[in-house]
Amino acid sequence: MQADFDSVVRKLVEDSQLPREEIMNLIDGKKKELSGLVSDLGAAHIIANELGIQTLPSLKAAGKIEDLKPGSPVDLVARVLRVYEKREFDKSGRKGQVANLLILDETGTTRLVLWGVLANFVETAQVGDILKISNAYVKADREGRPEIHASNRTRLLLNPEGEGRTLPEVGAKGVGALPSFGKEREIGALSENETAPVIIRANVMKFFDTRSPFYETCKECGRSINTCAEHDHSETKRALILNILIDDGSGTIRATLFKQAAESLLGMKTEDAEKLSDLAGNPMVIYAATTKLIGQERVFSGRARYNSVFERMELVVNSVSEVNLAREIEKLTKELEQEK
Numbered sequence: 310m311q312a313d314f315d316s317v318v319r320k321l322v323e324d325s326q327l328p329r330e331e332i333m334n335l336i337d338g339k340k341k342e343l344s345g346l347v348s349d350l351g352a353a354h355i356i357a358n359e360l361g362i363q364t365l366p367s368l369k370a371a372g373k374i375e376d377l378k379p380g381s382p383v384d385l386v387a388r389v390l391r392v393y394e395k396r397e398f399d400k401s402g403r404k405g406q407v408a409n410l411l412i413l414d415e416t417g418t419t420r421l422v423l424w425g426v427l428a429n430f431v432e433t434a435q436v437g438d439i440l441k442i443s444n445a446y447v448k449a450d451r452e453g454r455p456e457i458h459a460s461n462r463t464r465l466l467l468n469p470e471g472e473g474r475t476l477p478e479v480g481a482k483g484v485g486a487l488p489s490f491g492k493e494r495e496i497g498a499l500s501e502n503e504t505a506p507v508i509i510r511a512n513v514m515k516f517f518d519t520r521s522p523f524y525e526t527c528k529e530c531g532r533s534i535n536t537c538a539e540h541d542h543s544e545t546k547r548a549l550i551l552n553i554l555i556d557d558g559s560g561t562i563r564a565t566l567f568k569q570a571a572e573s574l575l576g577m578k579t580e581d582a583e584k585l586s587d588l589a590g591n592p593m594v595i596y597a598a599t600t601k602l603i604g605q606e607r608v609f610s611g612r613a614r615y616n617s618v619f620e621r622m623e624l625v626v627n628s629v630s631e632v633n634l635a636r637e638i639e640k641l642t643k644e645l646e647q648e649k
């Protein structure tokens with residue numbers, strides 16, 4: 310046991326480049342913090358984890374967000390979903406700075422916490438960037454969910470060549486437009502004078518497929534050419550529009566999805582939809598891609614309105630996300646905003 314402890318301490322001193330005395334103080338501090346519930350060796354391992362130093366050869370580096378476990382090292386490629394402003398703190402005389410990023414891969418989202426000089430990274434990183442993180446470590450947040458912390462050994466590489474191509478794209482698949490506003494509501498409980506944005510988790514029941522899924526927009530302002538009277542429309546831009554029926558068990562509502570929201574639901578960019586439509590010589594071909602979406606559950610955020618002509622509630626959707634991802638993003642966003 311003592312030999313193990315000594316070797317962990319030696320590794321800590323070597324890798325952290327901190328004096329042995331300081332390492333011993335950290336270990337003692339950790340033991341006190343945990344009211345003596347851990348052994349010297351246990352405390353040393355915890356300190357090692359906190360410093361991002363690997364002491365247990367059995368710990369495999371997490372390569373995907375879903376594999377993150379507190380204590381495990383991290384080596385992964387993810388996409389930047391949100392960049393938060395750097396904050397400076399002055400806690401009982403200890404000054405420093407910290408910044409958070411929200412990152413995403415095919416398996417989920419997580420927070421990346423950058424301390425000290427690394428926090429400056431948020432001045433370069435942008436939403437949509439691909440980020441390669443190596444030699445970082447995982448800690449549990451206050452609710453026990455894993456998040457990635459960067460230490461002075463961590464390497465952050467922005468947009469590494471040829472990596473991260475398969476990562477979900479921000480925007481195109483509904484992951485960019487965050488449902489960070491609005492309250493989750495049930496369709497059956499929507500009232501006629503609804504004003505605030507809403508979030509509805511529901512199943513796609515039907516696509517109203519009798520009209521073209523494209524409409525012409527003004528190149529200047531992006532509005533429908535029927536609405537824009539200010540600009541020249543000799544050249545227009547095609548945009549997507551989908552009308553669907555969704556059901557959350559409490560009721561059904563018609564929903565209209567324009568542009569990005571339609572792209573998200575279809576999982577197809579407007580350019581690709583145009584190509585497909587041109588190739589088939591018929592815009593209605595797009596609906597062939599919608600059969601797989603029937604019955605699927607999504608999170609829709611947008612505004613509910615009463616249509617007095619048809620005397621029914623309708624939903625104009627701003628963004629669509631897949632259920633798990635949306636939930637996670639929402640939770641993390643709320644939490645990050647509370648910390649501000």
Ligand SMILES: [Zn+2]
Nearest residue numbers: 527530537540
């Ligand atoms: Zn216009």
